[in-house]
Amino acid sequence: xxxxxxxxxxxxxxxxxxxxxxxxxxxxxxxxxxxxxxxxxxxxxxxxxxxxxxxxxxxxxxxxxxxxxxxxxxxxxxxxxxxxxxxxxxxxxxxxxxxxxxxxxxxxxxxxxxxxxxxxxxxxxxxxxxxxxxxxxxxxxxxxxxxxxxxxxxxxxxxxxxxxxxxxxxxxxxxxxxxxxxxxxxxxxxxxxxxxxxxxxxxxxxxxxxxxxxxxxxxxxxxxxxxxxxxxxxxxxxxxxxxxxxxxxxxxxxxxxxxxxxxxxxxxxxxxxxxxxxxxxxxxxxxxxxxxxxxxxxxxxxxxxxxxxxxxxxxxxxxxxxxxxxxxxxxxxxxxxxxxxxxxxxxxxxxxxxxxxxxxxxxxxxxxxxxxxxxxxxxxxxxxx
Numbered sequence: 140x141x142x143x144x145x146x147x148x149x150x151x152x153x154x155x156x157x158x159x160x161x162x163x164x165x166x167x168x169x170x171x172x173x174x175x176x177x178x179x180x181x182x183x184x185x186x187x188x189x190x191x192x193x194x195x196x197x198x199x200x201x202x203x204x205x206x207x208x209x210x211x212x213x214x215x216x217x218x219x220x221x222x223x224x225x226x227x228x229x230x231x232x233x234x235x236x237x238x239x240x241x242x243x244x245x246x247x248x249x250x251x252x253x254x255x256x257x258x259x260x261x262x263x264x265x266x267x268x269x270x271x272x273x274x275x276x277x278x279x280x281x282x283x284x285x286x287x288x289x290x291x292x293x294x295x296x297x298x299x300x301x302x303x304x305x306x307x308x309x310x311x312x313x314x315x316x317x318x319x320x321x322x323x324x325x326x327x328x329x330x331x332x333x334x335x336x337x338x339x340x341x342x343x344x345x346x347x348x349x350x351x352x353x354x355x356x357x358x359x360x361x362x363x364x365x366x367x368x369x370x371x372x373x374x375x376x377x378x379x380x381x382x383x384x385x386x387x388x389x390x391x392x393x394x395x396x397x398x399x400x401x402x403x404x405x406x407x408x409x410x411x412x413x414x415x416x417x418x419x420x421x422x423x424x425x426x427x428x429x430x431x432x433x434x435x436x437x438x439x440x441x442x443x444x445x446x447x448x449x450x451x452x453x454x455x456x457x458x459x460x461x462x463x464x465x466x467x468x469x470x471x472x473x474x475x476x477x478x479x480x481x482x483x484x485x486x487x488x489x490x491x492x493x494x495x496x497x498x499x500x501x502x503x504x505x506x507x508x509x510x511x512x513x514x515x516x517x518x519x520x521x522x523x524x
Contacts, residue, residue, distance in 0.1 A: 198488020
């Protein structure tokens with residue numbers, strides 16, 4: 140996509156990046172241990188994954204127990220999955236699988252209690268992470284912290300093959316929005332004109348999700364502060380700027396509390412929204428599809444309470460369910476499922492436990508990874524779709 144012609148530039152168009160001195164080497168996939176020195180990474184565990192002794196039925200199956208609760212996941216290359224965990228005292232752990240080997244690295248980052256974490260990579264030597272407002276990059280050998288313009292905080296990231304990375308920033312009038320960073324230079328892709336960025340009246344919005352599909356950019360904005368009612372809103376980048384095609388999740392005066400929302404656009408510009416909301420003691424969820432062009436009609440199904448979702452190479456969307464409790468009724472167990480491009484739904488074998496935390500698909504394949512939680516245990520599951 141030629142962002143130079145399709146973007147609407149807002150505020151400062153180009154900003155010089157400050158390069159932070161913080162750099163540390165990452166543990167190679169072959170190493171068994173690494174001595175922790177200074178503020179560098181510490182390999183906590185390293186082991187060979189053992190194959191199960193029997194072949195389970197087709198569907199998701201557990202392959203690994205995570206160190207702590209997973210908060211973000213990506214698959215930058217075939218045969219690889221990376222997931223970020225929030226450990227005790229806000230510590231950030233990174234686990235990754237390359238081939239049949241798993242490694243665990245402790246990152247020098249501490250999260251706030253509600254700190255957002257995003258990770259995305261386009262290759263095994265090009266992975267980006269946002270956590271605690273910081274932006275980090277892995278080049279295949281080491282992680283290094285990248286400076287941000289004007290004291291901004293990084294809120295989301297999406298990597299594309301090549302020298303460009305796209306980052307959501309929050310901080311000030313000229314440093315809040317979606318930015319492209321290329322070799323240390325920052326270029327603004329603008330921000331929605333009708334969102335309050337400076338917090339003069341009402342909620343202040345920051346970008347929280349960023350993804351690309353069908354040659355277009357999609358971004359979701361979430362309020363930092365709010366009054367009685369507010370909504371999380373999503374936009375698509377058109378030639379005239381950011382256009383709001385739909386409202387992701389509406390929240391009203393204490394009636395709804397968000398449990399989870401995700402955005403999965405597919406190549407034909409069909410956008411699927413996940414909803415999980417609690418209303419008057421019950422929990423309901425659904426998979427919705429919205430067409431950007433045409434009437435914009437939103438169609439939803441409530442067959443599953445959905446915790447996370449991912450787009451398969453064939454255009455289908457795989458979802459991971461959450462348990463939920465209808466008012467006055469027993470708990471309904473969550474399930475895995477698929478929504479096809481034609482709108483059909485079907486179950487996928489496997490148990491997502493109490494809830495699905497995150498999902499990722501290996502590039503160009505239908506190999507799906509899911510992080511699920513049951514009680515205090517987080518498990519990594521896999522399925523060849």
